[in-house]
Amino acid sequence: MQYIQIHPSDNVIVAIHTIEPGTQLEVNDQTITIQDRIEAGHKIAIAPIAEHAQVIKYGASIGHATSSIEVGDHVHTHNIKTNLSGNLEYCYHPQLGDLKIEKSDRTFLGYKRKNGDVGIRNELWIVPTVGCVNGQAQLIVRKLEQEIDTSKIDAIHVFTHNYGCSQLGDDHVNTRTVLGNMTKHPNAGGVLVMGLGCENNQIEEFKASLGDYDEERILFLNSQDVEDEIEEGTKLVRQLYSKMCNDQRETCPLSSLKIGLKCGGSDGFSGITANPLLGQLSDFLIAQGGSTILTEVPEMFGAEHLLMERAIDTSIFDKTVSLINDFKDYFIKHDQPVYENPSPGNKKGGISTLEDKSLGCTQKGGSANVVDVLKYGEVLKTNGLNLLSSPGNDLVAASALGFSGCQMVLFTTGRGTPFGSFIPTIKVSTNSTLAAKKPHWIDFNAGKLIEGQEMDALLKDFIDYILEVASGKLVNHEVSGFREIAIFKTGVTL
DSSP, rough: OOOOSSSTOOOEESSOOOOOOOOOOTTEEEEOOOOSOTTOOOEEEEEOOOOOOOETTEEEEEEEEESSSSTTTTTTTTTOOOOSSSSSOOOOOOOOOOOOOOOOOOOOOOOOOOOOOOSSEEEEEEEEESGGGHHHHHHHHHHHHSOOOOGGGSEEOOOSSSOOOOOOHHHHHHHHHHHHHTTTTTTTTEEEEEEOSSSSSHHHHHHHOOOOOOOOTTEEEEEGGSSSSHHHHHHHHHHHHHHTTTOOOOEEEEOOOOOEEEEEOOOOTTTTTHHHHHHHHHHHHTTOOOOEEEEOOOOOOOOOOHHTTTTSSSSHHHHHEEEEEEEHHHHTTTTOOTTOOOOOHHHHOOOOOOOHHHHGGGGGGOOOHHHHHOOTTTTOOOOSSEEEEOOHHHHHHHHHHHHTTEEEEEEEEEEEEEEOOOOOOOEEEESSSHHOTTTTTEEOOGGGGTTTTOHHHHHHHHHHHHHHTTTOOOOOOHHOOOOOOOOOOOOOOO
């Protein structure tokens, strides 16, 4: 197969492999002669498209032609432009449905925490309240690793960042909130919160913001209050380690899983393979009582109506409208174009406009109804499909999903990336070429869907893999040790 037509009403097809000029394709009972060299993932016109007429992909407009396009022409940034501009007004036209998916008796092995949450890792973390103590925290981790049997827990890690001081307003609150959410995350069996003493993000205020917490598993150290913070910190993490060594995995239902949905380095296959696969996985998990969170608000622009019509009621619809328009206002406030997307890598991979990108991106959310919309730093509270306010930046968005309570992130990519957040970040390739080239980055290959494998069969394999990861199997970035957090910053620095 050399091409795919995604929807019967599309006036473009997508090249599966590179196609040379002069190649003839049989499309819908017509013979099309390719006029230009077409790279894999790029679009080809299968009908004449007049200047200013709409280019149709996924059964929807992805922009308008900036010049006349003939049958067999390459359709890309040189002859198509977005239709999007400015804020919009929306009306609620619900298109709700029920997931007709059978209940499964599948389970996974997780860690049941004292407050009822379930983790898929039993890790010891140091969470700095301020970037000033990053180095001391790293030294404590190195000392502890030399003293203990690290095989008795899943990992020891300090998550460095540059914030916690010289911040005001929402930035200060956001930093304290997300670090607090991280401190209580169920993937951590023990956490040392390490401060300096003079920062804005004071330990006592931080502790009060946590609410109820397990005092045996969350300990605190103010470095300026002790003579030797390394010695004192090492003593505290030894104490945590001794508690964690007794933790055992137990059988847990699928309803305990909370999974983040993310994409990055998208290409022309993202909306054909990997993102629909995540959509199927999301629907399956939600049918079992579990939860997924879809974020990357700027990559909803142009497809937001598909999410709004799945809002379960007017309240959730209004929250979805605010999610979209507030993020547009954020761009406008900083005098930036709202629709300056896709990225150079996206374009090289065949994505031409933001509508093209967003219509593929939102497929990660499957077909379930939207049950809630979360602000940045807000923890998931309603099982089902949730939307989360966060930018599209890979590490910021993946971290935000973890801060909201997800135990893992499913990350689709057509270009590839080695990064990892503080929770398992599973890389799902959109094409087999990437999976073969970067096996140390890619954890699962969705490119098989354009090579003849049926969705149902690949979904079964994917579910099996997800449950292996939930039960302890390490993903590539965990093996490599690439684990970071990024905090969303919007305001001034003092």
